[in-house]
Every structure is written in C-alpha cells, then in structure tokens.
Amino acid sequence: MHDRMANFTVLMVTATMIVSISIVSSSANLFCARRYINGRWSSVGNCDDNKNHGKVVTALKESIEQENDTPARPLDLIFVVDGSNSIGISNFQLIKDWLVNVTDRLHGKLGNNLRTEVLQYSNKDPAYLGLPIEYSTQFEIPYVLNDNLPMEEKANRIKSMPYLNSQTYTYYALRRANEWEFLQSEYYQKSKKMIIVVTDGEASDSPLLETWWKKYGETGIVTAIAVGDGAYMKFFDQLRMIANGRKGGERIYTIDTYSDLTTISSHLIDSIVYTYHRITET
Known part of the structure; x- marks a missing residue:
C-alpha cells in the first residue's frame, strides 16, 4: 500500500534570508530528490514523471515564497x-x-x-x-x-x-x-x-x-x-x-x-x- 514515501527537511535561517528545503520521494522504480535554496529548485533523479511530487513541490515553493514576503519587523x-x-x-x-x-x-x-x-x-x-x-x-x-x-x-x-x-x-x-x-x-x-x-x-x-x-x-x-x-x-x-x-x-x-x-x-x-x-x- 505504501510504495512511495516522502521525507521533508526544512531549514529556515531568517537572519540571512536563506531558505533550504530537501524533498526526497522514492518508489520501486523512481527516485527523485529536490532542494530549494535561495529561490531556486535543483533536482536529482527522475522527478519530471512524478506528478504528485511536482504538486507537493509547487505548493511548498508557493508557501515558502509567501512566507518570505511577510515582513519580519513591519x-x-x-x-x-x-x-x-x-x-x-x-x-x-x-x-x-x-x-x-x-x-x-x-x-x-x-x-x-x-x-x-x-x-x-x-x-x-x-x-x-x-x-x-x-x-x-x-x-x-x-x-x-x-x-x-x-x-x-x-x-x-x-x-x-x-x-x-x-x-x-x-x-x-x-x-x-x-x-x-x-x-x-x-x-x-x-x-x-x-x-x-x-x-x-x-x-x-x-x-x-x-x-x-x-x-x-x-x-x-x-x-x-x-x-x-x-x-x-x-x-x-x-x-x-x-x-x-x-x-x-x-x-x-x-x-x-x-x-x-x-x-x-x-x-x-x-x-x-x-x-x-x-x-x-x-
């Protein structure tokens, strides 16, 4: 039932405005890793065919960018x-x-x-x-x-x-x-x-x-x-x-x-x- 698992690691260092996210998804025939650092995504493996993973990445990216737009000291x-x-x-x-x-x-x-x-x-x-x-x-x-x-x-x-x-x-x-x-x-x-x-x-x-x-x-x-x-x-x-x-x-x-x-x-x-x-x- 659980042929796919996803691990999320989130690191936010607001003082230097660095945001890093690592996402790893795996199944019997698919390995995909993506990282979001300072406004850019990089990937390793076959990520393009993983549509569900892509939706997760997009949602997380939008959430992070929205969070970064929130003033720390308004x-x-x-x-x-x-x-x-x-x-x-x-x-x-x-x-x-x-x-x-x-x-x-x-x-x-x-x-x-x-x-x-x-x-x-x-x-x-x-x-x-x-x-x-x-x-x-x-x-x-x-x-x-x-x-x-x-x-x-x-x-x-x-x-x-x-x-x-x-x-x-x-x-x-x-x-x-x-x-x-x-x-x-x-x-x-x-x-x-x-x-x-x-x-x-x-x-x-x-x-x-x-x-x-x-x-x-x-x-x-x-x-x-x-x-x-x-x-x-x-x-x-x-x-x-x-x-x-x-x-x-x-x-x-x-x-x-x-x-x-x-x-x-x-x-x-x-x-x-x-x-x-x-x-x-x-």
Missing part, C-alpha cells in the same frame, strides 16, 4: 498632511512631489517591512452629528496601509490627490490615524507605528494635542515626527507636543518655505530609518 507609517488654505495650491503641489520622493526612497531602504499611507486633513465633522471618526469623509486618503501597490501607482495617486483648502484640525486627523487607519493594517498586532505630520500653522484644535500625546506618544504606541513650515516659531510648541510631548527638540524639522522640503529629505529619511531600527529592537 512598520506602518502614515503621512498626516495639512491641507489648510494657508498653504496654497502651488505649495501643496510641492508637498505632493516631496511625498512621492520620500515614500519611494523609504521603500528602497526598508523594503517589504514598510507599509505607507497618506492622509490629508483640513476640516472636521460638527460635534452635534456624533459621527464616529471612521465614518468621517473630511479626509483625502489616496491609498491605505493595506494597499499593495507598486510605487508608480502610489505616485500617481498622490499626485492626483485634490487639495482640501480649508482649516487645520490636526488633532482630528491624528485621531483618525490612530483610532482607525492603523487598526486596519493586516500587521496591526505586531507592527510598529509611525506618523509624519507636515503642517504650516497652528492647529484649530490645538488644546487637544496634549491629550493625543499622552494617549499615543508618551505610551510608545506611536512614534511621531513633525515637519513645520513658514512661521513655524508661532506654533513651535505644537510641533514639540506632537513629536516628543514638549520634552525637547527631538524629531522636529522646520523649514522657511515649502520649496525647502527637499533640503531635509535625506536627513528625515535617515531619521526614520534610525528610529525604525531603534523601536523594532525593543
């Missing part, structure tokens, strides 16, 4: 971008170009460990509506964390994002990011969370930013980086509250005009990568 990163009327449409175009550049470079450095999203904010829903934050339509979100899109498609969606051109409800946007967007990530349970806030003025709901910090920043649930433009000194304390709870100048970037965004790109990317390694090792 990072969910949301760009929370001010779309208020003080920015202006030409500056908003500069922001979108900058977002495309930074997102592309970050994916190049962090690979499949990184999931990104862009959330543009401006207005909020009236309190009397009692609308849960997840049902709000006040945001422009060209793609979300779970959208497995090529960079070209992400770039197209960012560039096509309309400008909201109204107020500056920063706390409301941070609530949406933490209370809904992060929760939708397929890696929510094990991912680290990071927010990059890009704004040019005082938040319309500024007294509530401390509430956000104490709930999400101070507890380590989210790591935030703040980028301030224009007359940032007038709301510098708000940038500090978002980034570090007013405990210093860590993770704050300031520029005089939006055309200067490119001057901070490399340092910001290095800071994100450094912070990623720091928070994923704890």
Whole structure:
C-alpha cells in the first residue's frame, strides 16, 4: 500500500534570508530528490514523471515564497498632511512631489517591512452629528496601509490627490490615524507605528494635542515626527507636543518655505530609518 514515501527537511535561517528545503520521494522504480535554496529548485533523479511530487513541490515553493514576503519587523507609517488654505495650491503641489520622493526612497531602504499611507486633513465633522471618526469623509486618503501597490501607482495617486483648502484640525486627523487607519493594517498586532505630520500653522484644535500625546506618544504606541513650515516659531510648541510631548527638540524639522522640503529629505529619511531600527529592537 505504501510504495512511495516522502521525507521533508526544512531549514529556515531568517537572519540571512536563506531558505533550504530537501524533498526526497522514492518508489520501486523512481527516485527523485529536490532542494530549494535561495529561490531556486535543483533536482536529482527522475522527478519530471512524478506528478504528485511536482504538486507537493509547487505548493511548498508557493508557501515558502509567501512566507518570505511577510515582513519580519513591519512598520506602518502614515503621512498626516495639512491641507489648510494657508498653504496654497502651488505649495501643496510641492508637498505632493516631496511625498512621492520620500515614500519611494523609504521603500528602497526598508523594503517589504514598510507599509505607507497618506492622509490629508483640513476640516472636521460638527460635534452635534456624533459621527464616529471612521465614518468621517473630511479626509483625502489616496491609498491605505493595506494597499499593495507598486510605487508608480502610489505616485500617481498622490499626485492626483485634490487639495482640501480649508482649516487645520490636526488633532482630528491624528485621531483618525490612530483610532482607525492603523487598526486596519493586516500587521496591526505586531507592527510598529509611525506618523509624519507636515503642517504650516497652528492647529484649530490645538488644546487637544496634549491629550493625543499622552494617549499615543508618551505610551510608545506611536512614534511621531513633525515637519513645520513658514512661521513655524508661532506654533513651535505644537510641533514639540506632537513629536516628543514638549520634552525637547527631538524629531522636529522646520523649514522657511515649502520649496525647502527637499533640503531635509535625506536627513528625515535617515531619521526614520534610525528610529525604525531603534523601536523594532525593543
């Protein structure tokens, strides 16, 4: 009854991304051995005629490749971008170009460990509506964390994002990011969370930013980086509250005009990568 037997040996060394599998099938008239090492199959013996074995090999190969595509230390990163009327449409175009550049470079450095999203904010829903934050339509979100899109498609969606051109409800946007967007990530349970806030003025709901910090920043649930433009000194304390709870100048970037965004790109990317390694090792 048992004229064929199969032995499976699996070795996974994730630190060096080496995966080795040996499969041996035998019967009275057939010997077949296959090994899968670093993305390639090699065989010894007469494997082509063994259709059942071939199905096993294919299934195992697909399973391994899917497993290798799972990030070991996932990072969910949301760009929370001010779309208020003080920015202006030409500056908003500069922001979108900058977002495309930074997102592309970050994916190049962090690979499949990184999931990104862009959330543009401006207005909020009236309190009397009692609308849960997840049902709000006040945001422009060209793609979300779970959208497995090529960079070209992400770039197209960012560039096509309309400008909201109204107020500056920063706390409301941070609530949406933490209370809904992060929760939708397929890696929510094990991912680290990071927010990059890009704004040019005082938040319309500024007294509530401390509430956000104490709930999400101070507890380590989210790591935030703040980028301030224009007359940032007038709301510098708000940038500090978002980034570090007013405990210093860590993770704050300031520029005089939006055309200067490119001057901070490399340092910001290095800071994100450094912070990623720091928070994923704890």
